[in-house]
Amino acid sequence: MDKHLDEIFAALADPSRRTILIMLLEDDMAVTDVAEPFEMSLAAISKHLGILMRAGLISQEKRGRVKWCKIEPDALRDATIWMQSFGQFEAVNLDAFEKFLDQELEEDTTETS
Amino acid sequence: MDKHLDEIFAALADPSRRTILIMLLEDDMAVTDVAEPFEMSLAAISKHLGILMRAGLISQEKRGRVKWCKIEPDALRDATIWMQSFGQFEAVNLDAFEKFLDQELEEDTTETS
DNA sequence: CGCATATTCAACCAAATGGTTGACGGTTTG
DNA sequence: CAAACCGTCAACCATTTGGTTGAATATGCG
Structure with missing residues (x-):
């Protein structure tokens, strides 16, 4: 339960990840679209999304070849x-x-x- | 201003540091006393306090040879x-x-x- | 003064973080 | 089927992080 706090705060400590969360507030997005505005590789964004996932801050659902990212404000x-x-x-x-x-x-x- | 958020969240991401904050809520404490319940060196605690300082989460005031730590909830x-x-x-x-x-x-x- | 106490500094170390690239496995489309 | 697209994986790298120990620096006390 406190490990959880570690993960949440650590996830929020990175500005790219906070930006991703803000982007996802507007709408659910595919991984590629999340990555688009950033000057970093898709793989890097994929990792960031993994961290946000494990922290429970977002969820991901694969539909077809597209993986949709959804914020989990709770x-x-x-x-x-x-x-x-x-x-x-x-x-x-x-x-x-x-x-x-x-x-x-x-x-x-x-x-x- | 957003660098600041980085530092705050990063500071909060460590359970020892969160515990220190909780301890300081009860009262101001000297560095040595902060360190006492932890199973780690005084130097390590000193570093943690430095991180909390730079994040603005605590302030430190040296009176005599004792450095008092005070929480900064704002x-x-x-x-x-x-x-x-x-x-x-x-x-x-x-x-x-x-x-x-x-x-x-x-x-x-x-x-x- | 001389010793104990309070705290930091410096050097070091192992592990974690944030990034890269290239290859790979699914899925859709022509 | 073949080509393009979506996303992850694996290996690698540099930097940061969280800890250690031992020496150094104040400060207080007898």
């Missing part, structure tokens, strides 16, 4: 919640966040990344 | 906004987001990471 929920918690902590939402916090600390402090 | 705002935009897009908030979107596309598509 995948951002975990990460958004994690991040918002910081802002909310300064406000009032302590109770729910305390639980979240304890749980996180328990899970993570022992992992050495 | 730094998450940009990233939170970026992420929330995806969720909100599915809802109604199109107008403001369209602008954000166009601007992002213009800036990013030409950068090759």
Whole structure:
């Protein structure tokens, strides 16, 4: 569950991948069309899409010889919640966040990344 | 401004660093104390703190021989906004987001990471 | 002053990342 | 069938990342 956060944040850390997500917000796209505006090889884009896939940020469906890429906005929920918690902590939402916090600390402090 | 997002998301992609942020939510801490629960060298933690610093997620202030680490929750705002935009897009908030979107596309598509 | 404490620096290492190219396997079309 | 197209795979490469250790630099304390 936290491995998942690793993958999501890592996926978002690359500007090309964020751009791809923004492009996909407008409409589903084929891999080749995603690659078109970028100055990099199709294979590179294919890799980026794989990373976005594994992070759950997009899904891919092959129809004929074309593979369609579709954004999965729900995948951002975990990460958004994690991040918002910081802002909310300064406000009032302590109770729910305390639980979240304890749980996180328990899970993570022992992992050495 | 988008380089900044790179750094923030990259900083958040490491579980040790997320744990450090969570720890700092409770209180400001000295570097040594941050390092204590982790099974890794002080130098490693020092590096992690440097990364969190450069991402703007924490600040550090040296008092005496102790360097105090303080969380900077505001730094998450940009990233939170970026992420929330995806969720909100599915809802109604199109107008403001369209602008954000166009601007992002213009800036990013030409950068090759 | 001399020693302990707090933190960083430098050099090093293994593994991961982001890119390339060329070959390959499906699918569609002429 | 053959040619073109879509996308991935494999091998390779340079750079970055996350860690180590040992020395160096402040600072505080008896």
